[in-house]
Amino acid sequence: MMGDIPLSKSIFSLESDDEGNSVGDSAIPSSLGTFQCSDATNSNSDISSCNDGSFDAQESHVDQETDKQNPDSSNVSAKDQCTLTAFQKAKIERNRQKALLLRQARLKAHPYKNSNIEEHSVIRVQNSRLIDSGGGFLIDEKDLIEEQSKEVVITEVPAPIILPERPHCEECDQPIHDSFLYHSFSSPVCDTCRDNEEKHALITRTDAKREYLLKDCDLDLREPILRFILRKNPHNPRWGDMKLYLRSQIEKRALEIWETPDKLEEERDLRDNKREKTKINKFNKEVKALRMAVRSSVYKKQTTSHEHTFGAEQYDADEDIYFKICSSCSHRQEYEKM
Numbered sequence: 001m002m003g004d005i006p007l008s009k010s011i012f013s014l015e016s017d018d019e020g021n022s023v024g025d026s027a028i029p030s031s032l033g034t035f036q037c038s039d040a041t042n043s044n045s046d047i048s049s050c051n052d053g054s055f056d057a058q059e060s061h062v063d064q065e066t067d068k069q070n071p072d073s074s075n076v077s078a079k080d081q082c083t084l085t086a087f088q089k090a091k092i093e094r095n096r097q098k099a100l101l102l103r104q105a106r107l108k109a110h111p112y113k114n115s116n117i118e119e120h121s122v123i124r125v126q127n128s129r130l131i132d133s134g135g136g137f138l139i140d141e142k143d144l145i146e147e148q149s150k151e152v153v154i155t156e157v158p159a160p161i162i163l164p165e166r167p168h169c170e171e172c173d174q175p176i177h178d179s180f181l182y183h184s185f186s187s188p189v190c191d192t193c194r195d196n197e198e199k200h201a202l203i204t205r206t207d208a209k210r211e212y213l214l215k216d217c218d219l220d221l222r223e224p225i226l227r228f229i230l231r232k233n234p235h236n237p238r239w240g241d242m243k244l245y246l247r248s249q250i251e252k253r254a255l256e257i258w259e260t261p262d263k264l265e266e267e268r269d270l271r272d273n274k275r276e277k278t279k280i281n282k283f284n285k286e287v288k289a290l291r292m293a294v295r296s297s298v299y300k301k302q303t304t305s306h307e308h309t310f311g312a313e314q315y316d317a318d319e320d321i322y323f324k325i326c327s328s329c330s331h332r333q334e335y336e337k338m
Helices: 011-020 057-069 071-075 086-109 141-149 180-185 205-211 216-220 247-258 261-294
Strands: 035-037 049-051 122-125 128-132 138-140 202-204 229-231 242-246 314-316 321-325 332-335
Touching: 128 141, 138 141, 180 242, 202 205, 202 247, 205 216, 205 242, 216 247, 242 247, 247 261
Parallel strands: none
Antiparallel strands: 122 128, 128 138, 202 242, 229 242, 314 321, 321 332
């Protein structure tokens, strides 16, 4: 019944005829490959047609998966399976090379993500390994490992204060909705009552240690630890960040240490006097050295070291020790006898 019907060319054979007249990018005619197909609907007939055509790799893969899912197609022989043409193989190889180039470009954009560092990119200088970044910089391997292992600290804006836990302002006795002093220094003062000039002024860490005679342990270790904020140095932004404290909290911490303002003032005067004496002694020493350099004939330089000339041995009954005194420099040497 099928023998009387003339066979017409399929769509695949028409496409294969067009491709047979053209040459692909790989300079290989695409009509070299053949595809054998059989009509599965008429299994009793010996009519078979061989159509020259090129299928896409994706279509052939879908056909193979369809054959696996349909058990009725198991009677198809192995010679009926599709084979890739030379044009398709060249196209697949070209796409694979493009994918490899893209992968290499991504690796070059992040050269330090891979822990296996190539030997040619490492320079050894004085027992230290330096990595050539390729951009004109040498990076220390230890610094690179520390930077990669450093945890990223993510800070968030604090949540608004809930009504039952909302504190009252020390100045106006009103509930605080949002306050800079409360969030930064835990000081319950609203922004309306904030006095930036006098009462709620800020002070740097260096000025706090100098004016109130505080130590680092008083600011960092003594409970409760004082809070601070970081700001850029106005004199030079390249310097380290400044630590700003609340002056009222610094004054309260100073009173905890020195008890009264009078004792703090006495200690400040004592340190100022000691500092002035040190400056005077240093100035006198420099003047004496200058006079010795100008009038060297007046001063006699001692070229030999001093040797003590001790006198008679003496005994101190109160401390039960013996001692001798140098006759030239009054040096006292104490010792005990067994």
